Amino acid sequence: METQVGYERFFDPEDIFFSTTDRRGVITRSNRTFDILSRYHRDRLIGAPHNIIRHLDMPAGVFRLMWDDLEAGRPACAYVRNRAADGLDYCVFATIVPVSDGFLSVRTKPLDTATFEAVNNVYRGVRARERAEAAQGASRRRVGEVGAAALTAELNALGFDSLHAMTLQQVPREISALVSAGVRVPQPMGVDGPVTRILQAAGDLERATNLLVFELEEYLRLLTSMSGTRSGLLDVADRADSFGRVVSGRRLNIADRADALAAQIIELSQTVAPRLRDLPASMDALRDAVLELRYSVALIRLHTLMVGRFARSVLDGSEESPADSIVALCGALEAGFAQLGPVCREVEEGVITLDGEISQITPLLDRMVRRLSRWVDRRGGRNSATAEAADLVDHGNPEVRDLAALAAECRGLHLPYHEDAVNERLAVLREAVGQL
Incomplete structure (x- = not known):
């Protein structure tokens, strides 16, 4: 239902x-809802450049950054204000993915209102800079470049280091809000046929991704907590260096028991400290992989919804020549699912590897503390010469214990993605589409 303010x-x-659209941005297909909101007849839209609905208040830099991502083979998203044929504005959250013959863009109502308003404020400032640049005689290309640079800087202030970073965050947020608003794949009606089977398969695929979403959020919670231990880990690494330093400083006589302990402590220090310093990068890489996976799942959910709702409108008889469109939509959905299984396995293997590394480092640190304690005793206990070493023994390494507990909890999770079952539903979908 439409409203106007x-x-x-x-x-x-x-x-x-x-x-x-094709690779140049010329519209090749649309659905009835797009026709209605844009107030353009289908015959006018097909074959027209997509900027037929572009609003003059939209910064050129937005589209420059989107094209940069798309030409690099990455999906893109943005909040976009459009201008309909009757002069009214309408705002969308647009997601765009490359497909075999061009690009597919699915648009939804912006539901993350806080980010939407913040981005709109950014757009106003960026557009003002672009207009000032154009007034000085800059080319359209130059205006786009200036706008893209200004927009990137403003997105940084919002906590996104690039448009792609915003894509990774906002697609899951907007699709989660869409689902929370009650948008689902429609139930199939009683009439049997390929479109009904497409609806049934889309409903099954929708359910297949629901549990995955909740488990990914739990992964992110734990990995974010683990990332919060970064400074503590670096402190432990510095402390490990200190273990080696306090027992060195003179030529060691391995026949002497204290010197033999010192040699072992130095070796452990040189082994453990670099591994501790490598952990934050490993944790960041794993968290990035989970963010990418969460984004991919959100995009799949969006395309599943689009397939289902378009199929239902086909059954209702409100779509013209729908076969090509449903083929394109289902193709994008299959492409998304094709990447999901390998990425799920990559994430789970990454969690196992990280947990294994932390599990190896923890006993090495304990061994180092025990040997240093014995070294202190061999050197006559706590005195002016051993005070720093004794302090290191007393302090221990509690930070790593907390990290190990988080890693073990993370390893205890499992991504509930049943690839064989999904492939069966995709085969049903493919067969039904073929019958169209």
Whole structure:
């Protein structure tokens, strides 16, 4: 249902819509909802450049950054204000992915209102800079470059180091909000046929990703907590260096028991400290992989919803020549699922590797503390010569204990993705699409 406030048109969360373009951005397909919101007849849209609905208040830098991502083979997203044929504005959250013959863009109602408003404020400032640049005679290309640089700087202030970083965060947020608003794959009606089977398969695929979403959030919670131990880990690494330093400083006589302990402590220090300093990068890489996976799952959920809702509108008879469109939508959905299984395995293997590394480091640190304690005793106990070493023994390494507990908890999780079952549903989907 549409509403109008001033010069802006609003639509409901369930009114998700799409279009496809060729590699140059020329529209090749659309659905009924897009036609209605844009107020353009289908014949006018097909074959027109997608900027037919571009609003003059939209910064050129937004589209420059989106094209940069798409040309690099990455999906892109952005909040976009469009101008319909009747002069009214409407705002969307647009996700765009490369497909075989161009690009697929699915648009939804912006539901993360706080980020949406913050981004709109950024757009106003960036657009003002672009207009000032254009007034000085800059080319359209130069205006886009200036806008892209300004927008990147402003996104940094919002906590996103690039448009792709915003894509990774906002697609899951917006799709989660969409699902929370009650948008689902419609239930199939009683009439049997390929479109009904597409609806049934889409519903099964929707359920297959639901549990995955919740488990990924738990992974992120634990990995974010682990990332919070970074400074503590580096402190432990510095402390490990100190273990080696306090027992060195003179030529060691291995026949002497205290010197033999010192040699072992130095060897342990040289082994453990670098491994501790490598852990934050490993944790960051694993967290990045989970963010990418969470984003991929969100995009799959969006495409599943789009397939289901478009199939239902086909059954309702409201779509013109739908076969090509549903083929394109299902193709994008299959492409997303094709990457999901390997990435899930990569994440789980990464968790096992990280837990294994921490499990190896922890006993090495304990061994180093025990040997240093014995070295202190051999040197006559706590005195002016051994005070620093005794302090290191007393302090221990509690930070690593906390990290090990988080890693073990993370390893205890399991991504509930049943690839064989999903492939069976995709085969049903493929067969039904083929019958169209």
